[in-house]
Amino acid sequence: MKILILVPDGVGIRNYLYSDLIPELRKNRAKICLYHKVSKAAIQEIEKVHQTSIEHIEISDLKEGFYLKLLRESTAYARLIYFKKVLKNKTILDFWAKKPKSLKLKVFYFFCKIFGTFFSKNYDKLRKHEIKYENKIKTTNAYKKAIEDLKILQPDFILNLHQRSPITTPVILAAQELKIKNSTVIFSWDNIPKGRLICRPDLYFVWSKLMKEQLCLLYKEISPNKVYVVGSPQFDFYKKKELQLTKEAFFKKYNLDIHKKTICFSGDDTLTSPYDQYFLEDLCISLSNFPKNERPQIIFRRCPVDFSDRYDAVLEKYKNDIVVINPDWRVEKSSQETNFTMLYPSYNDISLLVNTCLHSDIVVNLGSTMTHDFAVYNKPCLYLNYNPKKDKNWSVEMIYQFEHFKSMENLDAVGWINNPSDFYPLLKKALNTPDLIATDRKLWLKRIIQHPLEKNSINLANLILEKCTSVS
Numbered sequence: 001m002k003i004l005i006l007v008p009d010g011v012g013i014r015n016y017l018y019s020d021l022i023p024e025l026r027k028n029r030a031k032i033c034l035y036h037k038v039s040k041a042a043i044q045e046i047e048k049v050h051q052t053s054i055e056h057i058e059i060s061d062l063k064e065g066f067y068l069k070l071l072r073e074s075t076a077y078a079r080l081i082y083f084k085k086v087l088k089n090k091t092i093l094d095f096w097a098k099k100p101k102s103l104k105l106k107v108f109y110f111f112c113k114i115f116g117t118f119f120s121k122n123y124d125k126l127r128k129h130e131i132k133y134e135n136k137i138k139t140t141n142a143y144k145k146a147i148e149d150l151k152i153l154q155p156d157f158i159l160n161l162h163q164r165s166p167i168t169t170p171v172i173l174a175a176q177e178l179k180i181k182n183s184t185v186i187f188s189w190d191n192i193p194k195g196r197l198i199c200r201p202d203l204y205f206v207w208s209k210l211m212k213e214q215l216c217l218l219y220k221e222i223s224p225n226k227v228y229v230v231g232s233p234q235f236d237f238y239k240k241k242e243l244q245l246t247k248e249a250f251f252k253k254y255n256l257d258i259h260k261k262t263i264c265f266s267g268d269d270t271l272t273s274p275y276d277q278y279f280l281e282d283l284c285i286s287l288s289n290f291p292k293n294e295r296p297q298i299i300f301r302r303c304p305v306d307f308s309d310r311y312d313a314v315l316e317k318y319k320n321d322i323v324v325i326n327p328d329w330r331v332e333k334s335s336q337e338t339n340f341t342m343l344y345p346s347y348n349d350i351s352l353l354v355n356t357c358l359h360s361d362i363v364v365n366l367g368s369t370m371t372h373d374f375a376v377y378n379k380p381c382l383y384l385n386y387n388p389k390k391d392k393n394w395s396v397e398m399i400y401q402f403e404h405f406k407s408m409e410n411l412d413a414v415g416w417i418n419n420p421s422d423f424y425p426l427l428k429k430a431l432n433t434p435d436l437i438a439t440d441r442k443l444w445l446k447r448i449i450q451h452p453l454e455k456n457s458i459n460l461a462n463l464i465l466e467k468c469t470s471v472s
Contacts, residue, residue: 010344024461077116079195231456286423
């Protein structure tokens with residue numbers, strides 16, 4: 001049997017292609033082919049991890065044109081309006097996040113909102129225009145090329161690693177035309193309410209029962225028997241002993257003080273947390289409240305897609321308190337378009353992340369999924385919950401009203417830093433008595449991700465193999 005894995009970008013490489021998914025499939029004599037839009041170096045890194053060559057072919061570019069893009073963006077906006085009504089959550093519309101600079105784009109997105117508002121009035125009308133987008137895709141060269149490629153490759157099953165990428169749509173539609181079983185994962189815990197499920201594959205693989213319920217609630221056309229709870233392989237790594245360094249080795253490698261408690265400050269992207277550097281500085285200032293012999297140190301891990309210089313001044317000012325351990329992600333120019341960059345994580349970054357979580361005592365951030373990474377090792381998270389600057393377009397109140405945070409309702413899932421003066425007492429409590437803060441962190445993790453964590457790759461692989469057998 002042959003499994004075709006759609007890799008529209010480099011982000012899914014860590015979560016899926018470095019995991020045990022490929023070895024588990026191969027163990028059962030499945031052939032793997034990557035249908036991708038990543039660099040040659042990224043493919044080589046995947047092959048290096050699994051110590052074998054992997055068949056791969058590049059996905060054709062999708063040139064949407066004005067009408068196709070108008071349909072896609074209008075129906076995306078309509079979805080957000082619909083989700084806002086169903087979920088009774090006004091922050092859903094914040095996921096639109098369009099801030100065009102040119103007059104041409106401002107006019108374009110203005111009409112997207114007009115049409116989207118009209119489409120949202122009736123669910124059947126919304127679906128009609130989503131289907132119209134799919135039918136229009138079938139007239140593109142990308143669709144024709146996908147048909148040709150699939151006839152040559154002859155896969156038994158297709159797995160898409162990101163549900164929102166437009167370039168995967170022609171492939172999924174071509175697979176359905178050729179009667180090839182196809183599927184998608186839902187990439188992250190907050191993705192479903194964002195309204196970017198581009199097309200409708202045959203099967204859906206989700207993190208948890210909660211995610212399955214939400215997917216079926218928001219997309220009426222998706223039957224529950226097409227949605228499978230398999231977890232997410234990115235959590236498998238935390239259970240792998242071979243990735244774990246001793247605390248002594250890790251601290252020595254990065255010049256950390258073995259005698260100090262350690263706080264991880266994990267940065268967010270500039271859209272989610274535009275004033276992250278002020279949070280970091282407030283954290284650093286609070287360290288002066290600790291007695292000198294009890295003063296903790298900070299590991300700073302920035303968001304992998306944040307290449308700004310906004311932290312530089314704080315990092316220099318507090319260089320005696322902060323140890324920078326940057327994510328090991330690679331950025332390369334596309335071979336076809338010099339203005340487009342390809343971003344992907346190295347395999348080494350997995351070890352960096354695992355050991356940062358394993359050997360830090362707590363994590364501090366603004367609403368990041370890193371709280372779940374730390375919860376795997378039963379480490380508490382402190383969420384930042386105040387506004388460092390006044391901004392009419394952004395606030396922490398808006399962030400924590402996002403739908404995915406409702407999953408922590410009725411749980412003591414994290415500690416809350418509600419103003420800068422909260423840093424010292426909460427840090428002291430979390431560092432010295434971690435069992436007394438965020439006591440339900442493991443319960444929240446179980447709501448978010450299927451357990452046992454180390455079985456996620458195996459669950460996904462077994463289900464793919466089962467579906468292959470059922471259609472062969």
